[in-house]
Amino acid sequence: MQQSGRKPKKVTYDHYGYFFIAPFFIVFLVFQLYPIFFTFKTSMTDAVGWNKILNNSMVGFKNFQTLFTANETSSLYWLSFKNTVIIWFFNFVPQIGFALILASWFTDQHLHLKAQGAFKVMIFMPNIITAATIGMLFFSLFSYPIAPINTLLQKIGVLNTPFEYFRNVPTSRGIVSFIQWWMWYGNTMIIMIAGMSGINPALFEAAMLDGCTSRQIFWKITLPLIKPILLYNLVTSLVGGLTMFDIPHLMTQGNPNNMTNTVARFIYQQGFTGTYNFNMASAGSVVLFAIIIVCSLFLNMLMKDRTGTPRKLHRAMHK
Amino acid sequence: MKKVLALVLAVMMLVAAVPFAMAEEAITLNIWSFTNEFQGMIEKYFAPTHPNIQFNFVLYPTDGGEYTSHVDTLFAADAAAEDAPDVFTLEAAFVKKYVNSDWTGDLKDVGFVDEDFSTCIPAMLQIGQDNATGVQKGLAWQSTPGALMYRADLAEKYLGITTPEEFQEKVADWDAFLETAEELNEASEGACKMFCADGDVFRPYLYNRESGWVVDNALVLDDQLYDFLDMMKTCEEDDLYARGQAWTETWFAGMNGTNEILCYFLPTWGLHYTLKPNCVPGADGSMSDEELQKLSDENGGTFGLWRMVAGPVGYSWGGTWVGTNAAKVAAADDAKKAAIKELIRFFTLDEEFLYTYAMDSGDFVSNNTVVDKIIAEGGTPNPFLGGQDHYAMFAEAAALADASTMTEYDEDMERLFRDNVTLPYIKGEVDLDTAIANFKAAVTNAFADITVE
16 A cells, blocks of 8 residues: 555546547648638639639639629529529428438337338438449430430330430439439438437327327427427538539539539539639639528528427437 | 648659669659559560669549649649659640640750651641640650541441442542431431431541631631531431430440441540440450450451441541650759650650550551551551451541641530530520520630630
8 A cells, every 4th residue: 555645646637638639620620621711712812723723812802793793604603503402402302201201100119110120221222322323323324315214215115216314404403303312311311210219209108198190199299309300401401402513513514504503513613624713613612601501590590499398308309 | 632642652652663773873754644554664665675764653543634633733833843743644635735835845955856756647746736836845656546437237238338448438528428327317217327426526527627726815616616516417307326425325336236327436546445345245355356256246246347447537536645844854964854855755756666566555656657667567457347457547547637726625615515505506405696605605614714705
């Protein structure tokens, strides 16, 4: 036994925690925060081409002016924005719908679905494949005039002559929306299931004892209680949807007539083709950034519980 | 980040090269390239006879512009940097961008004289020249003239043509080509199409413009472009082509005989690396001629059914050029300059090497003397072409190609033109004026420095 007269020195390991979180912050600062500020700065310069990426002069809000007055650039930008919203909408609505239905089936105590794991894996699967592969796959499937879908539809008598899917606005947008839906509804479903299984089963039991139907339980108990999860899904899907790039880029290249061009493709084209207009690409990014912030805040407000959920329910949910 | 990575890679290669470098006071050259083709050639043909020259190779893929953005960022920062390339390779898509800039050096600065280039195939030389000054900045070891490949069996069946000479008459110019297309469509009752995709005929048209896309920083729409649109519109309305797209199922289906397409416009590499490996479903590039022939005969492929003619116009498609980094050359001592010259001379002008390489690879080389020698020795009778000598045919085609209209804007312009004009116009989605206006708007968007009227 140690018999020192002094009080034993207190050993603290607290500061080691900083070492563990340091890698994240270093990576974040270098690869995320700095580029964001750099983008803001570049958006106010005349940086065209690699030569001027560092040696440029400030031009104030000129680039933003270009985006908000009538000219070739702004018309393409806002057309791309419109396309993005349309494509996002037709992917998002069915995505949330399917995810909710599937999640409520998988979590329903009455149904007791068999082989849940297998179904979940299969539904989630498209999300694992890279977008590049899927883009090329669908491009080949829907090609013209000789391609699997055209051949199939001709064989079963739906079409007499091959159809050019990627020269038609609704079909080309539709295919992009479909891919986005197909890739992401599994992911959304998993998050919904997590949200739903977090609800205290006592609430469902109580509802059942009171004679609620499955539908009533879904609308009155499940849905209100997964509101935060819904909000999370809405915001992530909105951010993902507005920055959509890979599928349209690889499959349609914005065709036909720029009708599947998205904002991210606009930014890419400005920044990395032609004369490398980094200034316009940055300005486009900053405007998109602002739009996403405003939309997210709006969604947050919309979904906020104004009725003031009793604390008990909140606790029940987070049990 | 990428610069750091490049540096790390370069350092790693340097470390790997150290044991060799210690042997003698060796000269080390930094080589940047976009495939390992050049590196392989150096290791196989050059290194054994030039032990005093060492190399640091840096490779970046061309996908998504990775190679060019590395070169651009480096040159923008410090072209004379230690790890900057002394010599770098340039692909057809972006060779003009660099030889038209001050970044690539005049080859005379490392000791070449005009006479050195006298036996080079003119189109390939032309592409390596600065458009504004005519200074020679890049040289190529290959030449990539294009020709017209056609199915002899289909030509005989529908048009009654039995020899390539007769067929050439049928496609001697674009009017004849279009007439033949109409004739073919009638004779085959629409079963056999003249060609597959708009892109197939676009390139030959592009090569025969009088001016490039951009002259004195202003956009120029050459008459050839309008001629091309007229022809494609007729082909679309009269159903004369297969309405496919290059590198898609429909395009390959015509090559392997699944559907009937009479002609393909293909360059040297297109014959060996595109048409031949796709002549029968299930074929691949590693098969020998005999294996391909057997597979093709058993499965209704097209091996041996193709013939080659010059076609309506001469053109060229693809290629690789070697250029020097002006900043590094300016700072180099005589010994290093001599090494750079020797490297470029060996691969692009050395007749002995070019002959060996042509024999080994079957590639079509850029030197007239060597090409003539190969033809004089009996050429390269090709069973795939029913015994036709492709070297002789390509030599004819090479003489026709004129690359004076090539500019650094070509790749982007061609894409914008197809998306905004060719497809919407020929498919009847917009009228010609709207299509051209859309194209001009797209050019304004992409290029901050081009005037568009």
